[in-house]
Amino acid sequence: MHILPAALAALLSVATATPVAQPKVHQDHARSPYAVKETHFVPRGWTATDDSTDQLLDLKIGLKNKKFADLERHLYEVSLPTHHRYRQHFSKEEVDNLVRPDEEASSLVNEFLQDHGISKEQCRYSSAGDWISAALPVAQVEKMLNTKYSVYKHEDGTTMIRTTEWSLPQHLHEHISTIQPTTAFLRASPKLQTVLESPDADFNEDDWDPPSATDLISVCNFEGVTPACLRLLYGTDDYTPQSPNSSIAFTNYLGEVANRSDASRFLTMFRPDAVSSASMFDQISISGGPVDNGTAGAGYEGNLDIQTIAGQVWPINITSYSTGGSPPFQADLNTPTNTNEPYLVWLEYVLGQQEVEQTISTSYGDDEQTVPQSYAQAVCEGFAQLGLRGVSVLFSSGDFGVGSNDTCYSNDGKNTSMFLPAFPASCPYITAVGGTRGYPEVVAYDTRNGYVSGSGFSNYFAQPAYQKDSGVVDKYVESLNGEYDGLYNKSGRAYPDVAVQGYRYIVIYNGSVITLDGTSASCPTMASTISLVNDALMADGQAPLGFLNPWLYTGAGEKAFTDVVNGSTTGCNTAGFPAAAGWDVASGFGTPQFPTMLDILGLGDS
DSSP states (O other), X not given: OOOOOHXXXXXXXXXXXXXXXXXXXXXXXXXXXXXXXXXXXXXXXXEEEEEOOSSEEEEEEEEOOTTXXXXXXXXXXXXXXXXXXXXXXXXXXXXXXXXXXXXXXXXXXXXXXXXXXXXXXXXXEOTTSOEEEEXXXXXXXXXXXXXXXXXXXXXXXXXXXXXXXXXXXXXXXXXXXXXXXXSOOOOOEESOOOEEEOSSTTOOTTTOOOOOOOSHHHHOOTTSBXXXXXXXXXXXXXXXXXXXXXXXXXXXXXXXXXXXXXXXXXXXXXXXXXXXXXXXXXXXXXXXXXXXXXXXXXXXXXXXXXXXXXXXXXXXXXXXXXEOOOSSOOOBTTBOOOOOOHHHHHHHHHHTSSSOOSEEEEOEEEEGGGXXXXXXXXXXXXXXXXXXXXXXXEEEOOSBTTSOTTOOBOSSSXXXXXXXXXXXXXXXXXXXXXXXXXXTTEEOEETTTTEEOOXXXXXXXXXXXHHHHHOHHHHHHHHTTTTTBTTBOTTEEEEXXXXXXXXXXXXXXXXXXXXXXXXXXXXXXXHHHHHHHHHHHHHTTOOOOOSOHHHIIIIIHHHHEEOOOSOEEEETTEEEEEOOSSSBTTTBTOEEOHHXXXXXXXXXXX
């Protein structure tokens, strides 16, 4: 249900189309001297190989949201169960009006582009006008930003065209938040660890008999987790979705594709009533992202996502987003679009849609320090917009504990020892999902491949109000008694918020059975549970949960989740953060109990 605040009603008359021409700004502004806008050190593992000026970049210019404090206030009010506006989410138009730049900013930035020979016809504008995109030659961008690009190569072979410093005329600094691709080295790798052999090499649909028992020990083999196990473990097995408008989505990057043939085979074995979901889920290509072409085994992550979600939420509508830009990638005149900033590309698309799925799962990320803070802030603010529109956005917490061993150093040129927070898991406007294993559940790990569920404290984002007000993070930090002081930011946003099984999921890939580790599995599982809660709410005529964290930290986390008290997020050559009674930074509030979620929402008979 959308309730239109009076303060926003007057804004609805503001045009939402491409920004119109504004009065000419005084030339003194247009000719103000350049000053450095941003610098960022080259992350560890990257090396400049050569300069490149004969290529095109898909440049994205973010105009600063000067009303974000208002947007954040609205977000918390509609997400806090004790507030009278709880779950009165905003429409697309209302959110657009909160982020639309003022006329002065739009005019100045457009004039700057025109001064560099870039017409409005060459540009793409987001629906709110807060992002401007254009495919431009590197040489032209270098002149615009008073910088020099180079081709950087990662030790794993990935290549990107980046710079370490860029500038703008001084009068534009207050109006532009970020421009990319410039200094962001984010690769958005899947939070997915090494592929593992199936526990039974001959395991196939001819051998498989679905368990007839209803007790957990008989149904669950935690060396090969199935939908039946997850549904029984988290209490969703007796629930049948009821709302025809329920929807869930997952996002893929790097050329990952959810394959229909593999999904059909998986569901035939493990959720036969949901087999039709394999042919019915929607696939949306963004910026040339690939979709299923009929060949099996298009991607581990894509297959894991669709099989995990369809195995739990049938018949809820499922959408797969595939965003283009698959490293190793090097733009040239024949391949003009560099989309190695995948979240900006995806956000521009999805925020432009009138309707968005109520729950979205993403299992990608990288070290927070691989991106400049301005980029992280801009992306995070985009997730906040989704939350205000009633979307539950979930991200995996990472697969290397507090940081991969022997890599735990700052990226400021000082090489200071530190734990490595992940992004977007560190964003305060998403729900970060950690991993567990076994039963009773402990923090997930796998000694065979080094997988450990990720956790940490952001160096970019302060501890958000919902964590500060609940006191659970400060209480946990105090319980550490000074251990690891100096290695993490005690006042930063802490994650994960919750945790779910993330060890040895059975997946069909290229027609064969494999098992996968990773919070890549945890995130779609948690998203599936939330999607079922949203379905129950919508079937009851209520609005979906939207941004989850204020709900979690004001009681739902303690009441509707099973505490995980054993294990730790080892990494950085340390034992990492330990699980403990109550909320902890190793497992958040623990694992979900669907029936209790419904009870505290007044839907116990659903």
